[in-house]
Amino acid sequence: MQKPRTTAATVAALASLLALAACGTEQAGTDPGADTVAPDVPVTGVHWAFESVTVAGKETRAPAGADVEIEKNGRAKGNSGCNHFGAAVAVNGDTLTVSTGETTEMGCPAELQSFESTLHKAFSGTLKAKLDGDRLTLTAPDGKTVLALTSEPAAPLNGTTWNVTSLLSGDTAASLPQGSEGKAHFVIDKNGKVSGNLGCNNFSTTARISGRTIDFGEITTTRMRCTGPQMDLETELYKVFGGTATYELRHRALTLSTADGEGFGATAKPVAKG
Template identity: 55%
Template sequence: MSKPRALVVLVPLLPALLLTACGTEGGRGSGPGAGTVSPDLPLTGTHWTVDRVTVGGSASGAPDGARVTFGKDGRVTGSGGCNTFNATVTVRGDTLTASPGPMTEMACSADRMRFEEELVKVFSGRLKGVMGNDTLTLTSPDGRNALALTAERPAPLRGTTWKIDGLVSGKTATSLPAGSAGKARFVVGEDGRVTGNLGCNNFSASARNDATTLTIEGPAATTRMMCASPQMTLETKLYELLDGPLSYRIDHRALTLTDASGEGFTAVAVEAAASTDGR
């Protein structure tokens, strides 16, 4: 008696049926890419200039100085063009969740204060991020609020107004003497001259630079005003430092200059419109 032919046909079909079932289990739909998760937005270590803020469908252009920086461990710092703020963020795929932190409380013009309030309001809670080559757009779930940003380029040594904000001794950084902050700044011009203010008096000097060293050639010429003691103390220190070669390092918009002994100062890039002394 011959064997039933039906068994010979059905058995080879079972593995194919099992493979088909396993292949679809756990998917999030059909078609190419089903079940995949979008990679996290690569925001750590990026710097952005704020272009505009949209609240309730109404857009406002940003003032000079409005920016957002994404640091490590979800920490964010920024400015609305007047005050600085901090926040923490978590990123999951293309969704960013922002939690506002401390903010300074300086008084500025009404327009800047209004923009700042809108910026902080929008940069809060869940936001969907879309990145282009040099752009980032963060939009609220309902699409009515949005933040448009453009990648901020590192500041070049030449042509940038650098505001001196600290002193360096070896690996130790200290604040400027009390009462002397805010005025000391300088510009390395394309013509090879350095001009600026040392905290009290304006100065100018010839200079040259390569990729790592700025060399002041000869003593700086200065005006002869007398100022308060803290400003004169800072000026004396800076005048001594600006006498010979200085190693420099730029970290985006922060500059550190030191001499051979490790003595030096730090500075930050400022907007051209904010520079009124020593230009």
């Protein structure tokens, strides 16, 4: 039997068929540039302080102590400036999906309650994340709801300037007496010496720290005359610095309270931006 001849044209045709077969069996996505998924925006494991929340073009500045941290397990823990809250957060590329969570129910001043309500409505659903250095912006699909946050390091108990921001009584937080805001502060140095201002008079004392308890020593103050609100604040702070207090430190927020539940909340002095 005569064998069929293999011509150059036959070889070319076979090569063409093999190439077509290869194209037909190639799986989608084998192209290095196909279906590329952007890496997740690195928002987890970072302490974020809320700067502001904008809803429908109206910006509300966040109170001191309002913050959130998104853990790698998908849980978010934060503070609205008064109450603590939690939520589930899924991160996919530059998209965050925030599910409704839980919150404590401590009584808060009206302005803090207002921000809290605004924050919980904004920090929910689908949000687009944009990271620029230490600043994070979260934007809702409508583009009209925007949360601005910045990362800050934790503040140690010793050596930090703590600004007094609220008064505590049991499960209730109250604003400072009107006219006394922005002056009361203190520092506990590494040797346990305490110095600061009670809202009017400067003061000094000592602190012996054991676990979560601080035993304050004898307190001395200057003798300036104070207005009514300043005197009211000074009286409340004196109760804490004049005896034994329990403290709770959460990143950049500090509370000190006596055995009967009276005390105050303070936040670390803001980090200076370079």
